[in-house]
Amino acid sequence: MTDAAASPPEPGVKRSKLPLLLGIFLAMLGGGAGYFSVSSGIVRLGESPSETAETATPGAAPEVEYVPIDPMIISLNDNGSILHLRFSAQIEVDARYKADVTRLMPRIVDVLNTYMRALDLDDLRDAQALTRLRVQMLRRIQVVVGEGRIGDLLIMEFVLS
Numbered sequence: 001m002t003d004a005a006a007s008p009p010e011p012g013v014k015r016s017k018l019p020l021l022l023g024i025f026l027a028m029l030g031g032g033a034g035y036f037s038v039s040s041g042i043v044r045l046g047e048s049p050s051e052t053a054e055t056a057t058p059g060a061a062p063e064v065e066y067v068p069i070d071p072m073i074i075s076l077n078d079n080g081s082i083l084h085l086r087f088s089a090q091i092e093v094d095a096r097y098k099a100d101v102t103r104l105m106p107r108i109v110d111v112l113n114t115y116m117r118a119l120d121l122d123d124l125r126d127a128q129a130l131t132r133l134r135v136q137m138l139r140r141i142q143v144v145v146g147e148g149r150i151g152d153l154l155i156m157e158f159v160l161s
Contacts, residue, residue, distance in 0.1 A: 063095040064151055067102055074116045086159040091141060092151035101145055111140045124160055
């Protein structure tokens with residue numbers, strides 16, 4: 001027994017590193033091929049074929065009109081003190097729908113006023129607040145006016161005092 005205990009253990013069977021090296025090589029090759037195909041324009045990500053055709057042939061800019069929203073002053077409560085938010089914006093509208101959007105302006109102002117009155121001051125203090133608010137207001141205006149008529153909401157004034 002002492003002879004068996006004193007002899008060194010047999011080394012384990014060494015496994016080949018070839019599959020690991022082959023996997024790393026193929027992953028690098030695939031990543032490089034993917035990067036090349038996207039950066040050279042062979043593969044376009046996030047675009048449908050119709051969008052690609054539109055961007056490939058530059059044409060006349062779409063006709064847009066801007067419909068101003070009357071300036072609004074919204075009072076906000078901050079732990080007993082009242083702050084005021086002065087807001088004004090313009091709506092980018094397809095020229096064909098300017099009359100429709102202008103006709104619906106009272107409803108648009110109502111929706112925006114209702115939305116902004118429900119905001120907390122913490123919603124306004126965040127660095128990304130204006131972007132989030134703009135998206136929310138644009139979506140609400142699109143619901144009132146209808147899909148495809150509104151291009152964008154351009155905020156002209158957003159002052160909290």
